[in-house]
Amino acid sequence: xxxxxxxxxxxxxxxxxxxxxxxxxxxxxxxxxxxxxxxxxxxxxx
Numbered sequence: 001x002x003x004x005x006x007x008x009x010x011x012x013x014x015x016x017x018x019x020x021x022x023x024x025x026x027x028x029x030x031x032x033x034x035x036x037x038x039x040x041x042x043x044x045x046x
Contacts, residue, residue, distance in 0.1 A: 010034065012042035 036042040
């Protein structure tokens with residue numbers, strides 16, 4: 001993640017299954033990662 005930011009890049013996690021999304025939300029990892037439903041949303045957000 002640090003290398004991505006060092007090159008001014010952005011990393012998105014896309015296409016998560018609902019159960020994985022719930023785990024990320026429960027463990028608050030959704031605050032550490034940019035999560036989008038699909039690639040189109042990730043590209044639009046960057």
